[in-house]
Amino acid sequence: MGVISSRWGRIAGILIAAVVLPPVLVVVLSGFNAQMLGAGFTFTVDAWQAVFSNTRSLSAIITSFLLTVRVPIGLAIAFAFAWALIRLDIPCKRTIEYGLWFAFFVPTLPLMLGWILLLDGNYGIIATAAPFLDLEIYSFTGILWVHLTASTIPVIVIFLRPALQHLDVGLEEAALLHGATRWQVWRTVTLPLVAPAVATAFLAGMIKGLEVFEIEQILGLPAGIQVFSTRIFALLAWDPPIYGEAMALSTIFLALMILAAVVYVRFAARRGETPTIGLKGRVAQLPPRDALAWLFFAAIAFYFLIGLLLPLAMVVMGSFSRLFGFFDLANPLTLSHWADVLRAEAFSRAIRTSVFVGLGVAGIGTVVYGLLGWAMCRAPSRSRSWWLVGVLVWIPWAVPGILLGVAYLMIFLNAPFVRHYHGTIVPMIVVLLVMTMPLAVAMLQSAAGQIPREFEEAGLMAGASRLATLRTVTLPLMAPMMVSVFLFALMQTLRDISATVLLATPSTRTLPLLMFSYASGGRLEAASVVGVIIAVTALIITVAVLKMARRLGFET
Amino acid sequence: MLRVERLRKRYDSGGRRDDAGHLAVDGVSFQVPDGKMYTLLGPSGCGKTTTLRCVAGLETPSDGTISLGGSVLYDAADDINVAPNRRQLGMVFQSYAIWPHMTVAQNVSYPLRIGGRAQRVPKAQVRERVEAALAAVHLEGYEDRRATALSGGQQQRLALARALIARPRMLLLDEPLSNLDAKLRESMRLELKRLQRESGITSLYVTHDQVEALAMSNVVAVMKDGQIVQEGSPVEIYKSPVNAFVADFIGSANLLDGTVRSTQAGDCCVVEVGGGLLYAQPSPASPELRSGQEVLIAMRPECITIEGRDDAQPPAADTPGWLEGIVRNRAFLGESVEHEVEIAGSVVRTRGMDIQPRGIGEHVWLRVRGEDSRIVPTG
Numbered sequence: 015m016g017v018i019s020s021r022w023g024r025i026a027g028i029l030i031a032a033v034v035l036p037p038v039l040v041v042v043l044s045g046f047n048a049q050m051l052g053a054g055f056t057f058t059v060d061a062w063q064a065v066f067s068n069t070r071s072l073s074a075i076i077t078s079f080l081l082t083v084r085v086p087i088g089l090a091i092a093f094a095f096a097w098a099l100i101r102l103d104i105p106c107k108r109t110i111e112y113g114l115w116f117a118f119f120v121p122t123l124p125l126m127l128g129w130i131l132l133l134d135g136n137y138g139i140i141a142t143a144a145p146f147l148d149l150e151i152y153s154f155t156g157i158l159w160v161h162l163t164a165s166t167i168p169v170i171v172i173f174l175r176p177a178l179q180h181l182d183v184g185l186e187e188a189a190l191l192h193g194a195t196r197w198q199v200w201r202t203v204t205l206p207l208v209a210p211a212v213a214t215a216f217l218a219g220m221i222k223g224l225e226v227f228e229i230e231q232i233l234g235l236p237a238g239i240q241v242f243s244t245r246i247f248a249l250l251a252w253d254p255p256i257y258g259e260a261m262a263l264s265t266i267f268l269a270l271m272i273l274a275a276v277v278y279v280r281f282a283a284r285r286g287e288t289p290t291i292g293l294k295g296r297v298a299q300l301p302p303r304d305a306l307a308w309l310f311f312a313a314i315a316f317y318f319l320i321g322l323l324l325p326l327a328m329v330v331m332g333s334f335s336r337l338f339g340f341f342d343l344a345n346p347l348t349l350s351h352w353a354d355v356l357r358a359e360a361f362s363r364a365i366r367t368s369v370f371v372g373l374g375v376a377g378i379g380t381v382v383y384g385l386l387g388w389a390m391c392r393a394p395s396r397s398r399s400w401w402l403v404g405v406l407v408w409i410p411w412a413v414p415g416i417l418l419g420v421a422y423l424m425i426f427l428n429a430p431f432v433r434h435y436h437g438t439i440v441p442m443i444v445v446l447l448v449m450t451m452p453l454a455v456a457m458l459q460s461a462a463g464q465i466p467r468e469f470e471e472a473g474l475m476a477g478a479s480r481l482a483t484l485r486t487v488t489l490p491l492m493a494p495m496m497v498s499v500f501l502f503a504l505m506q507t508l509r510d511i512s513a514t515v516l517l518a519t520p521s522t523r524t525l526p527l528l529m530f531s532y533a534s535g536g537r538l539e540a541a542s543v544v545g546v547i548i549a550v551t552a553l554i555i556t557v558a559v560l561k562m563a564r565r566l567g568f569e570t
Numbered sequence: 571m572l573r574v575e576r577l578r579k580r581y582d583s584g585g586r587r588d589d590a591g592h593l594a595v596d597g598v599s600f601q602v603p604d605g606k607m608y609t610l611l612g613p614s615g616c617g618k619t620t621t622l623r624c625v626a627g628l629e630t631p632s633d634g635t636i637s638l639g640g641s642v643l644y645d646a647a648d649d650i651n652v653a654p655n656r657r658q659l660g661m662v663f664q665s666y667a668i669w670p671h672m673t674v675a676q677n678v679s680y681p682l683r684i685g686g687r688a689q690r691v692p693k694a695q696v697r698e699r700v701e702a703a704l705a706a707v708h709l710e711g712y713e714d715r716r717a718t719a720l721s722g723g724q725q726q727r728l729a730l731a732r733a734l735i736a737r738p739r740m741l742l743l744d745e746p747l748s749n750l751d752a753k754l755r756e757s758m759r760l761e762l763k764r765l766q767r768e769s770g771i772t773s774l775y776v777t778h779d780q781v782e783a784l785a786m787s788n789v790v791a792v793m794k795d796g797q798i799v800q801e802g803s804p805v806e807i808y809k810s811p812v813n814a815f816v817a818d819f820i821g822s823a824n825l826l827d828g829t830v831r832s833t834q835a836g837d838c839c840v841v842e843v844g845g846g847l848l849y850a851q852p853s854p855a856s857p858e859l860r861s862g863q864e865v866l867i868a869m870r871p872e873c874i875t876i877e878g879r880d881d882a883q884p885p886a887a888d889t890p891g892w893l894e895g896i897v898r899n900r901a902f903l904g905e906s907v908e909h910e911v912e913i914a915g916s917v918v919r920t921r922g923m924d925i926q927p928r929g930i931g932e933h934v935w936l937r938v939r940g941e942d943s944r945i946v947p948t949g
Contacts, residue, residue, distance in 0.1 A: 468667035473655075473684075474628070475660065477658070477684055480655075486684065
């Protein structure tokens with residue numbers, strides 16, 4: 015059907031390019047520019063010389079890569095968990111599922127605060143109880159531990175599960191009937207079939223793992239550990255900011271990320287070709303609940319207990335503690351931090367900003383990306399302009415939040431027309447919209463893809479106009495996913511620190527930025543209070559999203 | 571009357587230079603008289619569905635004209651292309667396209683509730699017409715069910731009710747029976763035919779199933795590679811295929827190579843095939859035949875009688891109409907028995923009501939009457 019022509023593809027492509035490409039261009043060009051953006055262009059390689067003469071910048075990149083060692087570790091554990099959840103009759107599956115999605119949505123910072131209370135070398139409960147273990151949260155291993163437990167494992171489980179779920183057991187049964195042993199089936203059939211999905215999850219984990227910011231900023235600073243994102247932050251914190259070097263460094267990082275993204279897309283494309291994922295695939299019959307199921311249940315429960323509940327409980331306690339980390343004072347608990355935070359002008363401003371930014375991002379994102387996702391589904395499959403739209407949409411996925419933040423900061427500081435928006439919430443809405451674009455469009459595209467084209471054609475044939483068909487047929491069927499995307503975008507606003515930290519002014523901080531500023535200013539009790547509030551919101555949103563997913567018929 | 575003239579549809583390559591696109595419909599012309607059912611029949615990829623979708627307005631043709639009852643729906647030359655929602659057509663889709671978020675009544679009443687103010691029907695009347703439409707397809711009492719709770723056959727009837735409720739100028743059916751199981755398909759075939767006859771609606775039907783086409787249509791057009799290769803009544807198409815493709819596609823014809831031995835003006839010829847001589851009728855499409863010419867003979871399996879060596883008097887040598895062979899395979903199909911008989915290197919299939927299967931390896935005589943074997947062009 016010629017509903018979506020290539021002309022619309024060109025228009026969409028230009029609009030998306032207008033928000034996606036400038037950050038990349040600003041980063042690359044500014045590294046070679048002796049002047050400020052907008053003031054003119056004077057070619058220079060000074061900034062590049064500075065990068066290469068200063069070991070701190072390059073070693074930050076190397077540290078970033080070293081820290082991704084958590085991805086293979088997390089992948090091994092996550093694969094075992096995902097496999098067990100699909101192939102074994104594990105008790106409390108529903109609860110585990112909620113737990114995984116909660117871990118996916120909850121920001122890492124509150125969990126990190128919990129870990130500080132447990133593992134701080136001076137006052138951490140575990141660290142002081144077992145000094146012989148020599149535990150210290152402000153270290154390379156501390157950073158690894160927090161990431162691994164708080165995000166790497168649950169995120170990879172969530173990535174892997176759909177691929178493993180749709181593996182047709184008929185393929186394995188065929189091998190069994192031909193005389194293969196269980197181990198041979200696993201080695202010769204199962205593993206090759208799931209390998210592309212595992213590789214895709216691995217690369218996604220690597221790319222996302224290179225982008226982290228706030229944990230490194232708070233845990234790495236005291237230990238003198240710098241990664242790419244915190245190095246950029248440090249360069250920009252100078253007065254005057256060292257833009258040139260930050261941009262040259264960013265260019266190197268961006269090149270590496272794009273390389274990783276290209277490899278990822280190759281793998282993802284190949285995964286699309288494998289015959290494992292099909293609607294016809296028969297899902298495995300669960301064996302009776304045996305010792306193995308209980309063993310895995312114990313392992314998963316242990317992970318949730320140690321990795322999620324323990325630090326969360328600690329951060330709740332921390333928010334009530336008189337002095338963060340010191341529970342052995344005469345009168346250790348107090349409500350005063352809650353009272354202080356809730357009464358603070360900064361807090362009510364942060365709530366207001368979060369609501370406006372969150373609703374802006376979620377509202378605009380849901381409508382615009384809903385239309386875009388639908389159009390991408392309905393576009394002629396051979397249209398080159400729509401193919402380009404598909405590529406452009408994924409670019410922000412490979413650009414770290416801090417880098418997007420820097421680029422938009424420079425644009426909103428210097429570019430004509432948009433300059434007077436600096437200091438308002440507009441730049442934050444823009445950067446969060448760009449950041450949520452890849453996943454939101456993918457989610458809505460898949461929802462639109464599940465609506466057979468004939469449903470819309472039947473509307474047209476019944477006499478409804480294109481707009482009426484969109485309103486009465488397409489939209490109601492996409493609604494559950496649109497609500498999910500709305501909540502997802504809202505949650506992004508309540509999680510993000512790296513992309514917005516450079517764009518917010520003290521009067522336009524969102525809740526996570528307020529938490530971050532409390533935490534980096536040493537007010538860990540107040541940070542805990544905000545962290546608990548965000549975590550509770552995340553819990554509510556998790557439940558809402560899963561309820562929606564159920565209604566949509568997705569087994570998450 | 572629907573009039574389609576020189577219809578062409580080329581799918582462009584999306585600007586790729588190495589690809590000239592694909593010509594799905596290549597100059598198709600036909601007419602559907604009022605009240606008749608016209609069927610486009612052909613294998614997948616022959617352009618039949620694309621043709622139907624061009625009539626519906628869901629595809630934009632590359633060239634040609636489409637008009638219905640005197641009003642032009644599409645004309646490439648005058649740049650006329652009426653939007654699908656303004657063509658006042660009813661359509662039944664292959665997947666039925668029953669909207670899962672609406673009840674049965676909401677689905678069927680949709681065409682009455684949507685569109686411009688002028689087209690909308692007063693509420694009280696909607697109710698009445700929904701009841702009548704559902705009654706016509708035996709779905710009365712299902713109004714408030716969720717549409718997804720219906721079985722495949724019921725969804726199919728609901729789709730039909732929805733297509734007819736707004737009293738469209740024409741009904742388009744895109745393989746509407748292909749998703750049903752064999753038994754249901756048979757009863758729906760009769761049901762569809764009855765509804766079409768009773769409502770007297772002009773219909774364009776697309777299918778790849780020759781039984782459906784023959785059973786339901788007033789006129790059948792067989793399509794191949796984007797073109798109509800033969801158009802005619804079901805009996806004509808069946809009895810007088812114009813070429814080997816049609817003969818093979820309609821039913822399952824045996825095709826044998828042969829050489830013309832003698833011709834009689836306008837009537838039967840004698841053709842030599844491996845295994846014996848046959849009387850055969852020239853197809854209207856085949857040019858003048860002469861002695862010695864290589865030809866192709868089409869025979870329907872059900873028109874060949876199989877005789878045991880001992881049952882019948884062996885015919886005199888070289889009597890046309892008798893072929894000698896050996897049974898190589900057989901299958902009992904319930905209402906009939908199929909045999910594969912080897913005749914001088916080629917295999918001839920027969921189908922008969924003779925419940926007594928022949929033994930494998932048995933020597934048999936095949937008898938073919940002159941009016942049942944046809945000389946077809948090899949194209």
